[in-house]
Amino acid sequence: MAYQALYRKWRPRTFDSVVGQEDITNTLKNAIKRGTVSHAFLFAGPRGTGKTSCAKIFAKALNCTNLQDGEPCNQCSNCLAADEGAMADTMEIDAASNNGVDEIREIRDKVKYAPTQGKYKVYIIDEVHMLSMGAFNALLKTLEEPPEHVVFILATTELQKVPATIISRTQRYNFKRISQTALEQRMKYILDQEKIKYQDKAIAVIAQVADGGMRDALSILDQLLSYEKDSIEYDAALEITGFAAKEKVEQILLAILQKDAAAALSLTKAELKNGASSKNILDELIDLATNALITIKADGQSEHNFLSADFVKQIENVPLERYFKVITAANTALNDLRFTNQQQIPLEVFLIETTNEDQAAETTAPAASATVSENVADPVKRPDDLKTEVTALKKQVVELTEQVAQLKKRQLTNSDQIFHLDNEVAATTTTAKKTAEATQTKKRRKKVKNDQAGKQNRKQVYHVLENATKQDLQAIKDVWPDLQSVLGVSQRALLDVLEPVAASQDQVVMKCKYTLWFEKASSDDDLLGILTDQIAKFTQHDYEIVLVPDSDWLTVRKEFLQSHRDEVLKRQKEVKSDEELENSTADQNQEVIKKAQDLFGDAVNIKD
Numbered sequence: 001m002a003y004q005a006l007y008r009k010w011r012p013r014t015f016d017s018v019v020g021q022e023d024i025t026n027t028l029k030n031a032i033k034r035g036t037v038s039h040a041f042l043f044a045g046p047r048g049t050g051k052t053s054c055a056k057i058f059a060k061a062l063n064c065t066n067l068q069d070g071e072p073c074n075q076c077s078n079c080l081a082a083d084e085g086a087m088a089d090t091m092e093i094d095a096a097s098n099n100g101v102d103e104i105r106e107i108r109d110k111v112k113y114a115p116t117q118g119k120y121k122v123y124i125i126d127e128v129h130m131l132s133m134g135a136f137n138a139l140l141k142t143l144e145e146p147p148e149h150v151v152f153i154l155a156t157t158e159l160q161k162v163p164a165t166i167i168s169r170t171q172r173y174n175f176k177r178i179s180q181t182a183l184e185q186r187m188k189y190i191l192d193q194e195k196i197k198y199q200d201k202a203i204a205v206i207a208q209v210a211d212g213g214m215r216d217a218l219s220i221l222d223q224l225l226s227y228e229k230d231s232i233e234y235d236a237a238l239e240i241t242g243f244a245a246k247e248k249v250e251q252i253l254l255a256i257l258q259k260d261a262a263a264a265l266s267l268t269k270a271e272l273k274n275g276a277s278s279k280n281i282l283d284e285l286i287d288l289a290t291n292a293l294i295t296i297k298a299d300g301q302s303e304h305n306f307l308s309a310d311f312v313k314q315i316e317n318v319p320l321e322r323y324f325k326v327i328t329a330a331n332t333a334l335n336d337l338r339f340t341n342q343q344q345i346p347l348e349v350f351l352i353e354t355t356n357e358d359q360a361a362e363t364t365a366p367a368a369s370a371t372v373s374e375n376v377a378d379p380v381k382r383p384d385d386l387k388t389e390v391t392a393l394k395k396q397v398v399e400l401t402e403q404v405a406q407l408k409k410r411q412l413t414n415s416d417q418i419f420h421l422d423n424e425v426a427a428t429t430t431t432a433k434k435t436a437e438a439t440q441t442k443k444r445r446k447k448v449k450n451d452q453a454g455k456q457n458r459k460q461v462y463h464v465l466e467n468a469t470k471q472d473l474q475a476i477k478d479v480w481p482d483l484q485s486v487l488g489v490s491q492r493a494l495l496d497v498l499e500p501v502a503a504s505q506d507q508v509v510m511k512c513k514y515t516l517w518f519e520k521a522s523s524d525d526d527l528l529g530i531l532t533d534q535i536a537k538f539t540q541h542d543y544e545i546v547l548v549p550d551s552d553w554l555t556v557r558k559e560f561l562q563s564h565r566d567e568v569l570k571r572q573k574e575v576k577s578d579e580e581l582e583n584s585t586a587d588q589n590q591e592v593i594k595k596a597q598d599l600f601g602d603a604v605n606i607k608d
């Protein structure tokens with residue numbers, strides 16, 4: 001059997017096999033059992049937490065003919081059809097790619113027809129927040145009066161972008177991040193089943209990077225297996241996730257706590273050089289500092305207790321304030337990272353800042369230990385005082401943890417606010433239109449980017465030539481002067497070096513006069529994006545741009561014409577004798593020239 005990605009292979013097929021969302025799966029199971037199913041559900045939560053899986057299981061259960069205690073049987077014909085994606089009554093729509101009003105209108109029109117195979121027609125709309133305002137309105141109409149046999153399951157990673165009018169008409173379920181322990185357990189279970197060896201440390205790193213998302217966790221495993229084949233190793237996990245080794249982070253944190261700027265900087269640089277990212281180092285430092293705090297000062301158990309004994313011993317006497325400062329500063333640095341391309345700078349500033357504080361913090365340390373020694377000298381007071389001290393410390397730790405959580409939340413809220421603003425702005429129709437256009441633009445740009453790698457590929461040019469039409473080329477040539485007038489100065493310069501030379505219904509080959517420019521233009525996504533957008537705007541048609549350097553173009557064109565000629569020759573050979581063929585050479589050339597003229601206009605000069 002062909003290799004199947006772990007994520008796909010181990011996708012849950014029953015509610016009980018969905019990890020970490022027990023509250024939700026139990027409620028859904030009960031609804032199915034009791035037959036009290038609402039018409040619209042909204043599954044919200046971070047990526048990879050089981051929303052789509054649950055939607056699929058739910059859809060399957062709704063039409064299963066042999067329910068097993070609220071679970072789909074996975075054996076009846078409806079279940080099997082659903083597993084193969086062949087269930088006619090279940091429609092899956094990815095709003096990220098189908099954001100148009102038309103698709104939703106189509107739903108509205110078809111929704112009234114009864115299901116063909118099962119009891120319910122189920123519409124799963126993934127990434128529903130990506131729908132355009134018009135599409136939302138069309139959806140709303142359907143949600144207002146849904147036919148009896150219809151169930152909508154909307155899924156989103158960005159609830160704040162879904163209009164309140166939609167949210168209020170749905171039964172909402174909030175999917176939460178899957179805990180590290182649950183992620184680790186699931187990964188280990190799968191690897192055991194697959195008979196793949198692993199190091200516990202490697203699994204812990206992957207769970208940390210996956211940040212509550214099962215899909216990410218399994219896809220990292222897949223990546224690792226694609227080059228390790230039969231084992232999951234710690235070093236490889238670090239390399240692929242861009243994480244710094246735990247013991248290295250411990251060393252960095254120690255250097256910070258000991259205010260050894262030089263050591264902190266050089267250790268960090270070494271990790272960056274090894275492939276760790278600034279973001280991950282900061283994340284890990286926060287994690288480690290928080291764990292250290294909880295473990296040592298409050299004598300509690302953190303979820304992730306990997307602190308080495310040696311490390312614990314060295315940080316025993318560090319005052320609480322130091323941790324708090326490190327955590328706060330690291331959070332600030334993380335925030336700063338989002339606004340700079342120089343990822344190393346916020347990290348370095350953080351290191352220097354935290355290793356070079358005023359004396360205030362230092363004076364607290366000896367004072368604190370002095371209190372302790374006084375207490376030791378006075379055995380009568382000792383137990384009570386210590387108890388008070390521990391209680392105070394515990395309280396402080398709780399406060400600190402809350403502060404960290406709030407800091408993290410604040411970062412989220414900030415982005416939430418931006419999204420809210422986005423929403424308000426989009427509410428006016430004109431802007432909504434712009435938003436839709438922007439999404440289109442993004443899509444086009446993404447396409448440009450994705451296809452970038454193959455740009456130089458002559459095969460691609462060849463493909464366009466095979467489907468080329470004179471009309472399409474003419475359409476683009478016609479709007480060329482229009483483009484001149486709408487593009488900025490620097491972009492206009494590009495038009496001077498580019499020339500559309502062939503076009504099919506959805507692609508256009510542009511010859512680039514200079515090789516140097518070809519490289520520059522090929523790697524400039526924005527420029528190509530703008531050009532693609534403008535061509536689409538003026539021709540009312542989407543063309544993907546295929547760039548080709550002047551020199552290559554001549555070769556490809558010649559090859560194409562030659563092969564076309566060979567084809568004509570071959571066809572003629574099949575029906576004509578050699579003698580006749582001799583006479584028809586002239587016709588043959590005529591035909592090739594005609595074809596060439598069709599494609600490239602008049603400027604054709606074929607040499608034998």
Ligand SMILES: [Zn+2]
Nearest residue numbers: 064073076079
């Ligand atoms: Zn079934």
